Amino acid sequence: MVSTQQDSAAHPVHSDARDAIVIDGVSKVFRPRRGGTVTALENMSLTIAEGEIVSLIGPSGCGKSTLLMLVAGLDTPTAGTVTVRDAQVNKPNPDVGVVFQKDLLFDWRTVIENVLTPFVMRGQSPKQHVRRARDLLAQVGLAGFEDRRPYELSGGMRQRVALCRGLIQDPDVLLLDEPFAALDALTREQMQLDLQKLVVGSRKTGVLVTHDIAEAVFLSDRIAVMSARPSRIVEIIDVDLPRPRTAEVRESPEFATTHARVHSLFKKLGVLHG
Amino acid sequence: MADTAILTPAPASRPPATTKVKGLPRVRVGGRAGWTVIAMIVLIAVWAAAVALFSPKSYILPSPWTVGKRLWTSREQLIRNGGPTIKEILEGYVIGVLIAVPLGMVIVASKWLNRLLYPLLIAFNSIPKVALAPLFVVWWGYGETPRIVITFSIAFFPVLVNTVTGLGGVDPEMVRLARSMGAPKRRVFVRVRLPQALPSIFAGMKVATSLAVIGGIIGEFVASDKGWGYLLIQAQGQLDTSLIFAIIVLLAVFATILYYVVEFIERLTIPWHSSQRQN
Structure with missing residues (x-):
């Protein structure tokens, strides 16, 4: 049965770990120019433990991305608070890396310069971080591409560069806003493996917004299923698959069961019908 | 993971270009x-x-041969009159670019200036600048000033408009990304808006080259006792068509060179842009 959001929010997987992100009673109301109000989020609460990967999955326009922008400090909630590692969020924070659906690489900068962009944007010299940038690029199979320009790369390679850029400051929290949605199925699968390696390996906390149930199951410790506007968390599903997860995990019965659970939830919510 | 090799692009098959000198793209x-x-x-x-x-x-x-001969026999006269014309065109053009680009930045950066100044400038742009030439003569006499001002006023607008549209047309998600990295507004401008606007600014500067040449000649039609424009009027009075053609050839050559000089600078400045890629 559908549990209340307060219940499910109170039970992170790693009960011993600290809370990395606390979303407490957050509402977000937009006032479009043409008048009226749009309630994107209403009294939403969610607690994410350190080192945990949580997916937000739900229909289009359910406020998943809005929630992510609030955690990133790119927008402020109408009510409630967002706390990242015990500090209330009110502006962008270098401890939080963001990767968007579009790779948003700068054409005028080389691959490695793009990875190092966050330092430049904060007015710091990127010099001492060049090695880490090279390491990150090598980890996603882009060794030798450091001095290329973005236009010389494929879509998947570009998104890998964006991922490295999101990780260059070694953030504790990585926010991913449908990062692989624009990629083809094979590239997406590879990116999911790369992401797991980079995020799980370093015990980072990850929040992934996605439309893709398989992606959510493969990458997450918990999946927060959201309903359409005004949006709320309908249920939080634990994913009990051992890590590191290999491509074979997708064939396992546990994977299929979890996938089916999310799927049936969507049917029950009326997101999927037929 | 056996499939990794297939899915990951193999860097070995595409070695980095070792011969490429940074900042100096090959100009073919x-x-x-x-x-x-x-x-x-x-x-x-x-x-x-x-x-x-x-x-x-x-x-x-006249035949091309006659014009070619005329270019040679009148070379002293043509060179003597070319100097002032080229100088006026270059001065008007450079001043136009130097004022239009910063002004465009200010207009984009300030909401009030945008509201206040931009409509005014667009209105001013719709005036045929030729119509202003007599006015400039009244104001500045027959020196080179009115000619430079006419050249400037014609070359100025495409650069301004392209600067404003280029700076304003930045992907808002790019700006959001820069902000998520903690960049203050000014740095977003310098690091994101400006580089992304450069192709548009250069496009305006290239359009402005030919307009500057037009401006220079019109200026000399109206107010001059030297220069190619003045010479054209003289030749017209004497039905000296081969001289007219000789000047037209020189103007074409000069305008073309000016255009390619700007394009060369563009290529050095934005080798990353799609218009400059050589593959």
């Missing part, structure tokens, strides 16, 4: 220059054939 002139020469030869041949075929009176259409 040979191919395009070759085609330009061929096009010129064809044009001159058609012209020569037309003259041979219809034998028009030489004050209507």
